[in-house]
Amino acid sequence: MAEETWFDSYVRVRYQETDQMGVVYHANYLVWFEVGRTELIRQLGFSYQRFEGLGFMLPVTEAHASYKKAARYDDELIIRTKIARLEGVRLVFAYEIIRQNDGELLASGETHHIWTSLSLKPVRLERQQPELYAMLKQYES
Amino acid sequence: MAEETWFDSYVRVRYQETDQMGVVYHANYLVWFEVGRTELIRQLGFSYQRFEGLGFMLPVTEAHASYKKAARYDDELIIRTKIARLEGVRLVFAYEIIRQNDGELLASGETHHIWTSLSLKPVRLERQQPELYAMLKQYES
Amino acid sequence: MAEETWFDSYVRVRYQETDQMGVVYHANYLVWFEVGRTELIRQLGFSYQRFEGLGFMLPVTEAHASYKKAARYDDELIIRTKIARLEGVRLVFAYEIIRQNDGELLASGETHHIWTSLSLKPVRLERQQPELYAMLKQYES
Amino acid sequence: MAEETWFDSYVRVRYQETDQMGVVYHANYLVWFEVGRTELIRQLGFSYQRFEGLGFMLPVTEAHASYKKAARYDDELIIRTKIARLEGVRLVFAYEIIRQNDGELLASGETHHIWTSLSLKPVRLERQQPELYAMLKQYES
Numbered sequence: 165m166a167e168e169t170w171f172d173s174y175v176r177v178r179y180q181e182t183d184q185m186g187v188v189y190h191a192n193y194l195v196w197f198e199v200g201r202t203e204l205i206r207q208l209g210f211s212y213q214r215f216e217g218l219g220f221m222l223p224v225t226e227a228h229a230s231y232k233k234a235a236r237y238d239d240e241l242i243i244r245t246k247i248a249r250l251e252g253v254r255l256v257f258a259y260e261i262i263r264q265n266d267g268e269l270l271a272s273g274e275t276h277h278i279w280t281s282l283s284l285k286p287v288r289l290e291r292q293q294p295e296l297y298a299m300l301k302q303y304e305s
Numbered sequence: 306m307a308e309e310t311w312f313d314s315y316v317r318v319r320y321q322e323t324d325q326m327g328v329v330y331h332a333n334y335l336v337w338f339e340v341g342r343t344e345l346i347r348q349l350g351f352s353y354q355r356f357e358g359l360g361f362m363l364p365v366t367e368a369h370a371s372y373k374k375a376a377r378y379d380d381e382l383i384i385r386t387k388i389a390r391l392e393g394v395r396l397v398f399a400y401e402i403i404r405q406n407d408g409e410l411l412a413s414g415e416t417h418h419i420w421t422s423l424s425l426k427p428v429r430l431e432r433q434q435p436e437l438y439a440m441l442k443q444y445e446s
Numbered sequence: 447m448a449e450e451t452w453f454d455s456y457v458r459v460r461y462q463e464t465d466q467m468g469v470v471y472h473a474n475y476l477v478w479f480e481v482g483r484t485e486l487i488r489q490l491g492f493s494y495q496r497f498e499g500l501g502f503m504l505p506v507t508e509a510h511a512s513y514k515k516a517a518r519y520d521d522e523l524i525i526r527t528k529i530a531r532l533e534g535v536r537l538v539f540a541y542e543i544i545r546q547n548d549g550e551l552l553a554s555g556e557t558h559h560i561w562t563s564l565s566l567k568p569v570r571l572e573r574q575q576p577e578l579y580a581m582l583k584q585y586e587s
Numbered sequence: 588m589a590e591e592t593w594f595d596s597y598v599r600v601r602y603q604e605t606d607q608m609g610v611v612y613h614a615n616y617l618v619w620f621e622v623g624r625t626e627l628i629r630q631l632g633f634s635y636q637r638f639e640g641l642g643f644m645l646p647v648t649e650a651h652a653s654y655k656k657a658a659r660y661d662d663e664l665i666i667r668t669k670i671a672r673l674e675g676v677r678l679v680f681a682y683e684i685i686r687q688n689d690g691e692l693l694a695s696g697e698t699h700h701i702w703t704s705l706s707l708k709p710v711r712l713e714r715q716q717p718e719l720y721a722m723l724k725q726y727e728s
Contacts, residue, residue: 179484179494180330180477184323184378187707190647190698191321191621194614195462202461202520212461213520224613227652234646234707237325238484238495284610284657320625320635321618328566331506332476336603339473343602343661353602354661365472368511375505375566379625379636416472425469425516462614464607466660471603519607 169305170244173203174264177239187234193271194227197259200245201275204257208299218293222255222277223284229273233263240264247304250297253278253286310446311385314344315405318380328375334412335368338400341386342416345398349440359434363396363418364425370414374404381405388445391438394419394427451587452526455485456546459521469516475553476509479541482527483557486539490581500575504537504559505566511555515545522546529585535560535568537582592728593667596626597687600662610657616694617650620682623668624698627680631722641716642705645678649699656686656693663687670727673720676701676709 175196183189205212215222235241242262249256254276261271279289290297316337324330346353356363376382383403390397395417402412420430431438457478465471487494497504517523524544531538536558543553561571572579598619606612628635638645658664665685672679677699684694702712713720 178477179324179480180332182325183320184325184327185644185646185707186325187646189321190650191614191617194617195460198461198614211520221608223608223610223654223657225654227613227650227654229650231646231648231650238493284608319618320621326503326505326566328505331509332473332480335473335476336601339602352661362467364467364469364513364516366513368472368509368513370509372505372507372509379634425467461606462612465602466605466607466609468607473603 169246169303170260171200171204171207171246173200173243173245175199175241175243177235177237177241179237182237187236190229190231193229193231193261193273194275196241196243196261197227197229197245197257197273197275200243200259201257203243204245204247208303210296210299216282219282220287220289220293221280221282221284223280224275225278226276227273228275229271231271233268233270235261235263235270241270247300248274250301250304252290253288255279255300310387310444311401312341312345312348312387314341314384314386316340316382316384318376318378318382320378323378328377331370331372334370334372334402334414335416337382337384337402338368338370338386338398338414338416341384341400342398344384345386345388349444351437351440357423360423361428361430361434362421362423362425364421365416366419367417368414369416370412372412374409374411376402376404376411382411388441389415391442391445393431394429396420396441451528451585452542453482453486453489453528455482455525455527457481457523457525459517459519459523461519464519469518472511472513475511475513475543475555476557478523478525478543479509479511479527479539479555479557482525482541483539485525486527486529490585492578492581498564501564502569502571502575503562503564503566505562506557507560508558509555510557511553513553515550515552517543517545517552523552528587529582530556530587532579532583532586534572535570537561592669592726593683594623594627594630594669596623596666596668598622598664598666600658600660600664602660605660610659613652613654616652616654616684616696617698619664619666619684620650620652620668620680620696620698623666623682624680626666627668627670631726633719633722639705643710643712643716644703644705644707645700646703646707647698648701650696651698652694652696654694656691658684658686658693664693670723671697673724673727675713676711678702678723
């Protein structure tokens with residue numbers, strides 16, 4: 165069950181993402197986390213674009229990343245994403261970045277979000293979009 | 306006279322801007338060009354933010370960069386910017402990136418822009434904002 | 447014949463790549479060009495990583511981009527890349543960025559490169575790696 | 588005393604750093620944190636570049652950011668940085684991002700680092716560079 169709540173997406177490391185240490189610059193993992201949650205939402209049959217169309221945004225209120233091994237140029241990576249918590253105005257995603265060729269865990273992390281209006285005021289998703297809330301809620305794990 | 310038409314701004318190279326070649330990743334020069342034209346507009350007593358407040362945007366239609374020597378981490382750079390052409394819906398900026406400690410020219414370039422509405426439709430600045438147009442026009446060189 | 451000399455790769459626009467104009471920030475097209483030439487080299491059975499392993503680098507000496515229509519968040523794009531010129535120390539790639547759902551051409555461009563040693567001194571590929579040179583040369587178009 | 592342990596550096600928000608939400612994309616705060624610690628090291632009379640010259644690197648092992656208010660295009664920001672912990676192979680920096688015109692705290696965060704050799708093996712700074720270690724240690728707070 166817990167297995168099924170992770171959603172996978174894929175990226176290949178771009179030269180632009182490396183730095184003079186010869187490895188990926190650490191801030192880029194947050195960008196991959198964003199790719200992961202975008203893809204999770206798509207795999208649920210929705211799209212983040214549609215959230216904005218409905219008048220919602222989902223800004224990041226906290227971001228955490230823990231770096232274990234370095235990703236390098238041209239590595240193929242799996243971004244594993246799950247909904248770690250959904251309640252009230254808050255949504256937390258958890259992530260793992262896996263190197264595809266050997267399954268090594270390179271990094272993990274979390275991002276915390278709040279549901280807001282287009283003018284960035286917090287809103288309670290469960291009231292305004294109860295069906296969407298319920299759909300997301302069942303994938304919380 | 307020609308001297309006076311260049312406007313200077315300053316950046317220091319960030320670690321994030323380097324790549325595994327040990328030098329600055331080439332696309333970042335376009336970001337510095339943006340810093341340069343923002344600063345030029347500010348030095349003219351205006352702001353790009355205010356353009357958007359007035360209902361104008363200035364998207365890039367062409368960008369050119371020529372790379373001569375590599376900028377490196379922590380280098381202090383001068384971004385020299387001028388208005389190379391202003392006519393109808395079009396505005397062209399020219400740029401030079403100079404290494405501050407020895408005056409070496411590292412790169413040069415141009416960006417071409419069109420004036421648009423907030424919905425990205427082309428507009429003629431000289432009709433809609435004749436004073437702004439006249440002000441910018443006198444710095445064309 | 448000319449048809450066959452274009453190599454395709456694919457990206458989906460990341461939220462990070464947008465700006466407050468609501469479209470993709472123009473410098474990101476240069477990053478996609480890099481994705482395109484990396485993939486071209488891979489499709490030829492080589493890898494840019496291996497170039498560096500052999501002691502070569504391929505820094506950019508000029509970059510040009512022409513923007514026709516805006517790419518937006520979550521758009522699926524095709525990056526078409528070809529070898530436009532190979533001679534002496536120089537290599538020129540040409541690119542087209544196509545929106546996948548309607549085939550619209552969003553941007554085109556070129557990057558010019560020189561073959562260098564790892565210490566960034568120009569080298570003649572055809573002397574040092576004649577087979578690699580010959581292989582690439584047949585795809586010039 | 589505690590006052591003196593914060594080191595200030597300054598950035599102005601670039602258009603490139605915004606996203607289609609109209610505010611700064613969250614991953615850019617990590618880049619500003621890097622600007623902050625680079626500047627802290629410089630204000631101590633050293634430079635991160637020199638660390639690498641001495642054979643050390645300081646990769647990030649953890650990054651945390653907490654976002655309170657949004658930074659916007661062209662905002663002038665103060666990056667306040669301090670050495671929060673130095674012991675063994677580890678170094679922790681803490682950060683605050685302040686909007687300059689009204690003193691508002693926009694974000695805070697931490698990055699955890701380990702001292703490594705150029706081949707990314709952990710090293711004990713206090714053994715290999717006791718004077719540098721002692722100098723940094725006195726600013727821990």
